Amino acid sequence: MVDLSVVDFRLTDSAHLGRHEARGPSVEELSARLRGLAATQESLVRVRQIGMSREGRALEVFSVGSGRQAVLVIGGPHPNEPVGYATINVLADVVTAHAELREGLSWHFLPCVDPDAAALNAGWTSLPLELLAQHRHFYRPAMAEQPEWTFPVPWGEGLHHFGLPENQALADLVDELRPAVAVSLHNAEFGDPFFVLSQAVPGLAQRLAAVSARHGLPVAQAAPSDVVGWPVLGRGVFQMPSVEQLVIRDHTHRAPAYGAHLAHYAARYGTVTLLPEVPRWYTGTRFDNAPSTELTALAQALTREADEVQQLMEQAVLPDGIFTRAARDTLAVSTTVARSWQQRAADPTPVSGAALAEAHFMRVMMTLRSAGMALRAANGARGGGSSVPAVRCRLDELLAERASHCARLLQPTPIELRRLVAVQADATLAAVGLVV
Numbered sequence: 340m341v342d343l344s345v346v347d348f349r350l351t352d353s354a355h356l357g358r359h360e361a362r363g364p365s366v367e368e369l370s371a372r373l374r375g376l377a378a379t380q381e382s383l384v385r386v387r388q389i390g391m392s393r394e395g396r397a398l399e400v401f402s403v404g405s406g407r408q409a410v411l412v413i414g415g416p417h418p419n420e421p422v423g424y425a426t427i428n429v430l431a432d433v434v435t436a437h438a439e440l441r442e443g444l445s446w447h448f449l450p451c452v453d454p455d456a457a458a459l460n461a462g463w464t465s466l467p468l469e470l471l472a473q474h475r476h477f478y479r480p481a482m483a484e485q486p487e488w489t490f491p492v493p494w495g496e497g498l499h500h501f502g503l504p505e506n507q508a509l510a511d512l513v514d515e516l517r518p519a520v521a522v523s524l525h526n527a528e529f530g531d532p533f534f535v536l537s538q539a540v541p542g543l544a545q546r547l548a549a550v551s552a553r554h555g556l557p558v559a560q561a562a563p564s565d566v567v568g569w570p571v572l573g574r575g576v577f578q579m580p581s582v583e584q585l586v587i588r589d590h591t592h593r594a595p596a597y598g599a600h601l602a603h604y605a606a607r608y609g610t611v612t613l614l615p616e617v618p619r620w621y622t623g624t625r626f627d628n629a630p631s632t633e634l635t636a637l638a639q640a641l642t643r644e645a646d647e648v649q650q651l652m653e654q655a656v657l658p659d660g661i662f663t664r665a666a667r668d669t670l671a672v673s674t675t676v677a678r679s680w681q682q683r684a685a686d687p688t689p690v691s692g693a694a695l696a697e698a699h700f701m702r703v704m705m706t707l708r709s710a711g712m713a714l715r716a717a718n719g720a721r722g723g724g725s726s727v728p729a730v731r732c733r734l735d736e737l738l739a740e741r742a743s744h745c746a747r748l749l750q751p752t753p754i755e756l757r758r759l760v761a762v763q764a765d766a767t768l769a770a771v772g773l774v775v
Contacts, residue, residue, distance in 0.1 A: 362467055363425035363756055366415065366451040366458075373401040373431055373450065380435060389449075390508025396454040398508050403434050403448075404441035408775045409516040412767065413509070413601070415451035416487040416523045419479045421464045422617060423524025424450065425756055426763040433764070440768075444775065447516060452486045452505055459661075468619060468753040471742040474711035480661065481668035482597035487523060490599035492586050499595055510604060517608040519775045522767045523601060525616040529700040529749065531559040532762055533575045535566065537602035537612035544573025546769045547615075551575065554761045556617070556754070561693035563616070564676065564701045579603075579612075596668075611774045615766040617759040623750030626696040631684045637698050638680040644706045645673040647737065648713050655717055655730040662716035666709055673705045703745040710738040 364372065377384040383403060390398040412430060414423035427448050434440045451457050457464075462476030482488055486509055489501035513521070532551045536543065551558045558575025562568075570578040579585075582599045602612035649670055657663045680698060683690070690698075714734040720727050745751070 362465065363421050364428055365421075365461065365465060366424060366454050369414070369424045369428055369450045370399060372428060373399075373448065376431060376435065377401060383435060384431075389512055390504055392453070392455045392505055393503070394455045396458075398452070398454070398505065399450065400512065401431065401448045401450070403431065403446040404444055406441055406444040408443055409445050409447055409518040410767075410771055410775075411447045411449070411512070411516055411518040411521040413449045413452055413487075413521070413523045415453055415457050416525060416601075416614075417479055417485065418451075418453050418456035418460050419477060420524070420526040421457075421460070422526040422619070422756065422759045422763065426524050426760045426767075429760050430764050430767060444771070447512070447518070449509070449512070452509055453480070456480050470707070470745055470751065471739060474707045474738055474742060475714070477708060477711040478662065478715065479665060479669070479708065479712075481664045483594070483668075484661070484664070485597070487601050488597045488599075490601065490604040492582055492595055492598040494595055499598065501598055509601065513601070513605050513608070513610070518605065518610050520767075520771050521601065521605050521610050521612045522770065523612065523614050524763050525614050526759065527563070527616055527618050527700075528704055529620050529622055529751065530563055530618050530697060531575070532556050532615070532617045533559040533563055533566065533577065534616065534766065535569075535577050535579050535602075535614040536572060537579055537606055537610070539572050539578060540611055540770070540773055543770060543773050544576040546773065547576050547766055548574050550765045550769055551762050554758050554765065556758060556762055559693070559697075561691055561697055563697055565616075567679070579614075596671075611770065613766065613770045615763045617754075617762050619754060619759070620749075620751035621754055622696070622700075623752065624696075624748060626692040626699065628689045628692050629695050631686055631688060631690050633690060633695060634680040634684040634698060637702055638677040638684070641673055641677045641680075641702045641705060644702075644741070645670050645677070645709060648706075648709045648734070651730045651734055651737075652713050652716070655720065655727045657713075657716050657720050657727075660716060660719065662712050662719060666712040666716055669705060669709045669712065673709065676701055676705065699748065703741070703749065706741045707738070707745065710734055710741055714738055 377386045385402045386399055388397050389400050414427045431448055434446045459478040463473040486503055486505035489503050489506045491498040491500050534547045548558045566577040572578050579602050582603050586595055605612055717731045
């Protein structure tokens with residue numbers, strides 16, 4: 340066990356974030372800063388390229404220290420989740436400054452695993468947080484195009500490979516490092532922090548909950564939508580199920596909608612994988628316990644909203660492209676979520692306020708994302724149907740209406756970036772301290 344108590348990681352000031360305190364660094368800014376760190380600390384910090392993205396952007400890894408046991412920290416597992424860029428910026432500083440954190444350890448930072456998709460979010464990640472601007476420039480790839488969720492899975496008589504160069508570069512890096520700990524830095528729009536672990540580690544669930552509380556962000560009371568039904572390791576801490584439990588093997592489809600996760604792939608080396616998930620927004624609205632029929636109303640509303648976007652996309656005859664595929668993927672998720680709420684509503688047991696809040700968060704998130712990415716698809720359409728201009732106009736109205744509805748319903752206020760970074764970075768140190 341490594342003693343990491345040498346670091347008082349409360350981040351009560353913004354020194355590590357510098358001029359990026361309000362929004363965090365971009366991928367390019369983060370990589371440039373880490374290259375500068377490598378140039379001034381040549382004996383300690385190394386940089387190397389491990390692959391290329393689909394559009395030819397370099398995938399670089401920055402390594403600090405040379406200890407036998409490796410820690411891998413990954414930014415941008417989803418390109419609409421930029422908090423991790425700021426966290427890597429801070430963690431690289433901390434492990435470079437504290438020799439105690441490198442005793443027997445080497446730290447490896449992959450600033451962004453999907454730089455092409457990150458570039459498609461630059462229209463809002465380069466600005467202070469604002470809901471409408473965020474979703475006018477929003478992009479989150481379809482699951483089958485996400486490097487973190489496209490490791491090979493059993494399919495038919497063999498394995499299905501997704502063929503993403505970013506995923507292959509990440510797999511090769513894991514094979515090379517065989518990390519003791521891998522950390523994939525995530526963030527959500529709303530809700531409370533929560534953590535996902537690949538396996539139980541004695542004392543870690545309690546440590547993670549304490550980390551979050553120490554920075555003024557207590558962990559989730561109800562299971563967030565992403566992890567409903569997953570094993571619970573402690574309050575706000577969940578264990579990722581096996582590939583067999585997660586991947587739907589419907590062989591009427593030509594290919595799976597997504598694959599194994601990084602956590603599944605790294606498990607072959609005994610790696611403990613941690614996903615710290617933090618929210619970007621406080622919500623001023625508080626939800627009380629309510630009859631389960633509240634979920635029926637939410638399911639009906641989400642279905643109507645998804646159906647309207649679906650119909651508009653069909654009306655415009657949008658060509659297949661990344662935004663079209665991503666919007667369709669989000670609409671498919673909306674259908675699944677609405678169905679799950681209907682099933683829960685059949686149980687007359689009241690719904691807790693925390694669970695109801697989570698449902699509202701999911702509804703507004705799905706509706707904003709689907710409208711925003713459908714609008715981007717329509718804006719980029721060159722050979723679509725004659726109704727494309729009218730569809731663009733309606734999608735633009737829809738997006739503005741839904742952003743306004745979200746603002747009224749949830750009363751969101753951005754959370755200080757330094758607080759989110761503190762949770763992610765402190766959680767990383769907690770996991771390393773208990774595992775190695």
